[in-house]
Amino acid sequence: MVIALDGPAASGKGTLARLISDHYSFAYLDTGTLYRGVAWLVLKEGGDPADPALAAAAAQGYAIEKIAGADIRTKEVGAAASVVAANTAVRAALLDFQRRFSEKPPKGAKGAVLDGRDIGTVVCPDATVKFFVTASPEVRAHRRWLELVPARPGLEEAEIYQDLLERDARDAARDDAPMAAADDAELLDTTHLSIDAAFAAARRVIDGVF
Ligand code: C5P
Numbered sequence: 001m002v003i004a005l006d007g008p009a010a011s012g013k014g015t016l017a018r019l020i021s022d023h024y025s026f027a028y029l030d031t032g033t034l035y036r037g038v039a040w041l042v043l044k045e046g047g048d049p050a051d052p053a054l055a056a057a058a059a060q061g062y063a064i065e066k067i068a069g070a071d072i073r074t075k076e077v078g079a080a081a082s083v084v085a086a087n088t089a090v091r092a093a094l095l096d097f098q099r100r101f102s103e104k105p106p107k108g109a110k111g112a113v114l115d116g117r118d119i120g121t122v123v124c125p126d127a128t129v130k131f132f133v134t135a136s137p138e139v140r141a142h143r144r145w146l147e148l149v150p151a152r153p154g155l156e157e158a159e160i161y162q163d164l165l166e167r168d169a170r171d172a173a174r175d176d177a178p179m180a181a182a183d184d185a186e187l188l189d190t191t192h193l194s195i196d197a198a199f200a201a202a203r204r205v206i207d208g209v210f
Pocket of ligand 1: 009010031032033035036078081082083085115116117118119167171
């Protein structure tokens with residue numbers, strides 16, 4: 001059993017993925033952390049995320065221990081992640097790990113939940129259930145701002161809004177595995193939904209399939 005959640009930044013897919021994994025006792029992989037980890041490794045060395053050889057080397061040598069304790073959730077790392085994510089060698093290096101996780105989830109879990117941009121289209125095209133989670137850019141920017149502002153007082157919501165639009169445009173326009181809804185994905189627009197309501201809608205779809 002594999003559940004795929006794709007969608008733009010701050011659409012709510014991560015929150016939904018976590019709730020789904022808890023509810024059904026499935027293992028959860030946030031695939032964005034892989035791209036953020038690679039970007040962080042490049043930035044830590046003072047490198048340019050757009051340098052193809054540097055990003056590829058960081059992805060090929062990637063291991064979770066290398067980013068232990070790193071703050072990969074900042075907007076700078078998010079922006080750099082979407083730059084390294086356009087690099088085909090980076091995507092190829094991270095693909096096996098994601099596929100293995102979905103096929104053989106850790107700790108004997110009965111299934112896996114993966115969230116990202118290309119899960120339903122490329123990583124797990126045969127996923128049992130696929131969602132494409134969206135929300136208006138204004139709502140997404142506000143959610144991300146609420147998340148980031150405690151650590152960055154003075155952070156402007158308008159700046160987050162611009163960052164999100166740029167990141168989404170880059171993720172949707174790249175040649176390799178662009179962000180896209182799979183043809184058989186359920187569209188879930190969370191603009192006007194509480195977390196509880198979005199989770200209930202997702203459960204109705206999943207329970208109808210299992
Ligand atoms: O989801 P998150 O914001 O952590 O993802 C950071 C970046 O990683 C995205 O903007 C995207 O460029 C990239 N990504 C990707 N494919 C995935 C997951 C994330 O290209 N499956």
